[in-house]
Amino acid sequence: MKKSLIRVRMSSHDAHYGGNLVDGAKMLQLFGDVATELLIAQDGDEGLFVAYDNVEFLNPVFAGDYIEATGEITKLGNTSRKMVFEARKVIRPRTDISASAADVLEEPIVVCRASGTCVVPKECQRK
Numbered sequence: 052m053k054k055s056l057i058r059v060r061m062s063s064h065d066a067h068y069g070g071n072l073v074d075g076a077k078m079l080q081l082f083g084d085v086a087t088e089l090l091i092a093q094d095g096d097e098g099l100f101v102a103y104d105n106v107e108f109l110n111p112v113f114a115g116d117y118i119e120a121t122g123e124i125t126k127l128g129n130t131s132r133k134m135v136f137e138a139r140k141v142i143r144p145r146t147d148i149s150a151s152a153a154d155v156l157e158e159p160i161v162v163c164r165a166s167g168t169c170v171v172p173k174e175c176q177r178k
Contacts, residue, residue: 054123055088057081058141066114073112078120078163079103082136085122086169089134093124095177098132103167110162115144119159130170138163 059081067074083100090098112118119141126133139159145152 053089053092054121055085055092056119056121057085057088058117058119060142061112061114061116061118063114071114073114073116075108075112075163078108078112078118078138079106079165081118081120081138082122082163082165082167085120085136086134086167089122089124090132090169090171093127093132093178094171094175096171096175098169098171098175101131101168101170103165105167106163106165108163110140110160112138112140112162113143115146115153116140117142118162125166130173130176132169132171134167134169136163136165136167137161 061073065073065077087097118138120138122136124132140162141159142155
């Protein structure tokens with residue numbers, strides 16, 4: 052099945068809570084972008100995200116973290132596309148060393164997992 056990956060840095064603008072903590076909804080926004088890419092590759096159309104059936108927030112995300120979000124279509128229906136997603140922290144800032152220090156993590160830290168369903172109406176499918 053089709054897969055997608057995006058990598059973005061969380062900015063201070065993304066930090067919503069004390070201690071530069073990023074709102075968990077930001078991970079869902081990334082999953083939405085991954086889903087859109089998957090639907091375009093599969094059907095030639097952005098489709099619509101219908102529902103998440105599971106979301107797990109597993110570790111905190113902070114401003115300055117680099118997050119890699121991946122997704123995969125796991126099942127194709129007539130118009131529905133079941134997908135799974137995972138977000139991993141791959142770089143984190145090291146402000147204990149200096150204001151601009153950061154480490155690439157040897158082992159990425161899984162911060163969020165989710166699964167859900169998207170729909171592409173038959174008349175919008177081009178592939």
